Amino acid sequence: MAEPRFDVAGIGNAIVDVLANANDAFLTTHALPKGGMVLVDEAQAEKLYGAMGPGIESSGGSAGNTIAGLASLGARVAYIGKVNDDGLGKIFRHDITSIGATFETKPLTGELSTARCMILVTPDAERTMSTFLGACTQLGPNDIDEGLIRDSHVTYVEGYLWDMDAAKQAIIKAADHAREAGRKFALSLSDTFCVERHKAEFLDLVDNHVDILFANETEIMALYDTDDFEIAAKAVQGKVDLAALTRSAKGCRVVTAAEMTDVPAEPVAHLVDTTGAGDQFAAGFLFGYCRGYEPKLCARIGAIAAAEVVSHFGARPEVSSLAELVKEKLG
Amino acid sequence: MAEPRFDVAGIGNAIVDVLANANDAFLTTHALPKGGMVLVDEAQAEKLYGAMGPGIESSGGSAGNTIAGLASLGARVAYIGKVNDDGLGKIFRHDITSIGATFETKPLTGELSTARCMILVTPDAERTMSTFLGACTQLGPNDIDEGLIRDSHVTYVEGYLWDMDAAKQAIIKAADHAREAGRKFALSLSDTFCVERHKAEFLDLVDNHVDILFANETEIMALYDTDDFEIAAKAVQGKVDLAALTRSAKGCRVVTAAEMTDVPAEPVAHLVDTTGAGDQFAAGFLFGYCRGYEPKLCARIGAIAAAEVVSHFGARPEVSSLAELVKEKLG
Numbered sequence: 001m002a003e004p005r006f007d008v009a010g011i012g013n014a015i016v017d018v019l020a021n022a023n024d025a026f027l028t029t030h031a032l033p034k035g036g037m038v039l040v041d042e043a044q045a046e047k048l049y050g051a052m053g054p055g056i057e058s059s060g061g062s063a064g065n066t067i068a069g070l071a072s073l074g075a076r077v078a079y080i081g082k083v084n085d086d087g088l089g090k091i092f093r094h095d096i097t098s099i100g101a102t103f104e105t106k107p108l109t110g111e112l113s114t115a116r117c118m119i120l121v122t123p124d125a126e127r128t129m130s131t132f133l134g135a136c137t138q139l140g141p142n143d144i145d146e147g148l149i150r151d152s153h154v155t156y157v158e159g160y161l162w163d164m165d166a167a168k169q170a171i172i173k174a175a176d177h178a179r180e181a182g183r184k185f186a187l188s189l190s191d192t193f194c195v196e197r198h199k200a201e202f203l204d205l206v207d208n209h210v211d212i213l214f215a216n217e218t219e220i221m222a223l224y225d226t227d228d229f230e231i232a233a234k235a236v237q238g239k240v241d242l243a244a245l246t247r248s249a250k251g252c253r254v255v256t257a258a259e260m261t262d263v264p265a266e267p268v269a270h271l272v273d274t275t276g277a278g279d280q281f282a283a284g285f286l287f288g289y290c291r292g293y294e295p296k297l298c299a300r301i302g303a304i305a306a307a308e309v310v311s312h313f314g315a316r317p318e319v320s321s322l323a324e325l326v327k328e329k330l331g
Numbered sequence: 332m333a334e335p336r337f338d339v340a341g342i343g344n345a346i347v348d349v350l351a352n353a354n355d356a357f358l359t360t361h362a363l364p365k366g367g368m369v370l371v372d373e374a375q376a377e378k379l380y381g382a383m384g385p386g387i388e389s390s391g392g393s394a395g396n397t398i399a400g401l402a403s404l405g406a407r408v409a410y411i412g413k414v415n416d417d418g419l420g421k422i423f424r425h426d427i428t429s430i431g432a433t434f435e436t437k438p439l440t441g442e443l444s445t446a447r448c449m450i451l452v453t454p455d456a457e458r459t460m461s462t463f464l465g466a467c468t469q470l471g472p473n474d475i476d477e478g479l480i481r482d483s484h485v486t487y488v489e490g491y492l493w494d495m496d497a498a499k500q501a502i503i504k505a506a507d508h509a510r511e512a513g514r515k516f517a518l519s520l521s522d523t524f525c526v527e528r529h530k531a532e533f534l535d536l537v538d539n540h541v542d543i544l545f546a547n548e549t550e551i552m553a554l555y556d557t558d559d560f561e562i563a564a565k566a567v568q569g570k571v572d573l574a575a576l577t578r579s580a581k582g583c584r585v586v587t588a589a590e591m592t593d594v595p596a597e598p599v600a601h602l603v604d605t606t607g608a609g610d611q612f613a614a615g616f617l618f619g620y621c622r623g624y625e626p627k628l629c630a631r632i633g634a635i636a637a638a639e640v641v642s643h644f645g646a647r648p649e650v651s652s653l654a655e656l657v658k659e660k661l662g
Contacts, residue, residue: 023651054427055426056388056645087419095385318603320354
């Protein structure tokens with residue numbers, strides 16, 4: 001099989017984040033589930049923005065963050081996602097293309113503005129998200145470039161896309177193209193609430209389409225209706241080639257058909273903001289995977305990338321090169 | 332004299348920053364003077380943005396940053412500056428009002444968009460700025476609210492405003508209102524290139540209008556045409572009530588008519604980005620000044636605020652309360 005043009009093609013909600021500090025009382029007042037992601041309409045978004053503190057804007061979106069991390073690691077990457085051709089859309093496009101990602105999804109020009117996610121960071125560094133999807137709701141099967149998927153070692157999608165019917169069809173189409181071309185299909189479960197909303201479909205996906213699965217411990221336990229992590233880890237074993245189950249400071253469980261391995265988390269000197277931790281873990285893991293590294297080393301690179309992103313505000317790496325950071329850490 | 336409604340009214344260029352990493356070669360290629368600020372037109376701004384790496388957007392502007400710092404310290408503050416009623420203008424307005432600042436300057440609605448400053452941070456943490464002034468060029472004497480100036484303990488303006496004739500007139504008007512009301516007028520010299528552009532006018536301002544002067548060592552040396560800091564410090568002595576001359580890691584020289592005192596810098600564990608260091612020093616200093624603290628303690632609070640802002644990307648405090656940080660540090 002020919003060497004693919006891309007290591008990873010990411011498909012996701014193309015979002016600009018607005019990050020701000022908040023306290024727990026603010027979350028309670030606005031009925032926001034701590035650590036989770038809720039969808040809001042434009043009026044709700046305006047109201048919440050008006051009530052929250054000063055923000056920092058940066059390109060986000062789960063798969064977008066992972067693609068940015070992969071680019072910083074030196075991978076060849078592409079992205080599929082829907083923005084409007086407005087100010088925030090131009091920022092999103094600049095940020096993802098300026099790191100070397102191919103991003104050719106046609107932007108909207110109409111009323112639906114580029115998606116925004118208000119991310120409230122509490123003093124314990126946990127992030128709680130409220131997303132106005134806007135233009136993202138228009139991502140559909142026509143946005144899936146078959147040639148691009150066939151020419152990518154891994155196609156990586158975020159579970160958040162299941163909140164929209166058209167995007168769902170787009171993903172199934174992408175998974176089929178990847179399989180036909182002998183490539184790999186990877187999924188992130190994204191969010192516990194998201195898993196609860198789409199459990200049956202996620203189980204079907206995992207059983208029938210997914211080669212590489214990313215989930216944190218609460219997501220994988222939600223998927224298999226258990227509050228015992230070991231039961232969940234055993235349940236997913238054999239269902240996919242590779243599952244990387246992240247457990248915050250407890251590290252990561254790598255599950256293959258043959259074995260289960262625990263990889264420790266990278267120490268974090270000063271935890272600031274957990275936004276993007278899972279996304280950057282996936283970036284590091286997939287980078288190693290595409291280089292043919294063994295799963296333990298993939299998880300180690302994931303842990304290093306995640307540790308960088310939680311040590312500052314924002315969901316994408318701030319170091320000028322994650323590749324250099326990883327080289328330094330691995331010695 | 333009645334207790335004024337505001338501790339500090341800030342007047343400045345209302346700007347949204349776009350911060351990105353860059354190396355020294357990038358600055359050379361684009362002929363950007365390291366550590367300085369250059370003005371660019373919209374076409375140059377687009378070209379530079381297209382060439383630079385992924386960014387983080389946040390409200391900026393020198394005086395705006397100082398007002399944000401003062402609010403985080405618990406001061407009562409107001410801001411005067413010109414934005415457009417566009418997306419970035421709404422972000423600027425949100426960020427400064429959400430921290431409690433009064434901001435009633437009428438926005439533009441026409442073609443001239445909200446100002447942007449592209450801030451390139453090199454590996455040595457130095458920042459180099461390229462500013463497209465846009466709507467800021469329309470700030471004029473009519474934007475100066477006499478009642479607000481008369482009701483502010485200190486009116487603080489940034490030297491950058493001297494790049495526009497209308498703003499210059501606005502500032503002289505503000506200085507006159509402040510003097511008539513028996514209040515204080517403070518100026519920051521802003522930037523060495525800015526001092527070189529407007530030396531004669533700045534000397535006149537310092538001699539005839541300014542009560543409190545902020546400058547770093549290269550700016551004060553440029554003002555007095557010397558490469559000897561001690562000569563510059565002596566030259567300004569007696570010209571203003573108080574001069575706070577910052578010297579990065581070497582700390583700050585506080586100059587009054589009667590004496591000169593050196594105050595050490597606050598240690599910084601991990602220097603990330605010097606953007607906003609001078610602005611936050613001014614915030615801390617003015618906070619102490621408005622509380623009636625002695626100049627040495629004012630400079631100490633300035634040093635604490637500056638140390639916070641250089642330890643992360645961006646020009647405004649990231650801690651949820653600078654007041655708490657200062658309380659902790661002063662013990």
